Amino acid sequence: MSIAEYNMECSGRVHSYESCGTVDGPGLRFVVFLQGCPLRCQYCHNPDSWSASGGRVVSVGEVVNEIVKYRSYMRFSGGGVTLSGGEPLMQPEFTAALLRECRTRGIHTALDTSGYAALRHSAQVFEYSDLVLLDIKAIRDDVYQTLTGRELHNTLETAAYLASRNIPVWIRHVLVPGLTDDDIMLGELADYCASLGNVSQVEILPFHQIGEYKWQELKLDYKLTGIYPPNSERLANAVDIFLHRGLKVRA
C-alpha cells in the first residue's frame, strides 16, 4: 500500500463540518471540527465535542472528497481548510494524514489548536500545517488551570517549537472579564507573543455566552453565568496592549 493509499484509509472521529467558515484563518475555509478534547475550558461553546468516543468515524478519503467540492471558492478567496475541534491534536495520525492530503492537492492548511499535546505526537501534524491558530488561554499557569483544568506547560512548549520551525502562527486569546482581561497579564502575554518572532497576527476574541445552553443540556456545571462580554473600552484596551508590542491585532 502506498503512503497516499494508507493516508486516505486512515480514519478518525469528526464532530462536524462548516463548509464556508470566515473566522478560522484567511479567506473562506472548509472547517473540520474534530472530536475529543483534553481541556475543560469554562467558556467552551462545544462541550459535546469533549468525549473522545463521540462524533462520527470517517476516513481521510471521505473528508477529502467533501473538501475538494469547495476548492474553487477556497482558491478564489485565498482560503483553504482548517482543522479545529475539540482538539485536533488528540488524533495526530488522522490529522496529519488529512492535512498532508490537502496540501498534496494544493489546498492551504490551517490547524486551530490549544497546543495541549505532547510534541512527540503533534510534531508530525505541524509538518503539514501552513498556519497554526494557537489559542493561548492565559499566560499564567494558575489562571490557565482555573480556566481549563489543565496546566499551561504543553502550550508554551508548542509555541516555542513552532517558533523554532518558523511556522506562521496566529495567536488567539479569549477575553473574559474578571478572568483573562487583567492589564498586567495581557501585557505579559503580549510580551511573550512579541518574543516568538513567528506571530503574524493576534486575535482578541471577546467572551460571549453562546455555549451556555449546551452546558445545561449536558447537565454540566457552567461557571460563567452572569458574566457579560467585555465592553468596547476593555476590548480596545486589550487591542492597544498588543499593538504597543508591534503586533498585528484583530478583534
Ligand code: SF4
Ligand atoms: S480547547 Fe476548545 S473545545 Fe476544548 S474545552 Fe477549550 S474551548 Fe472547548
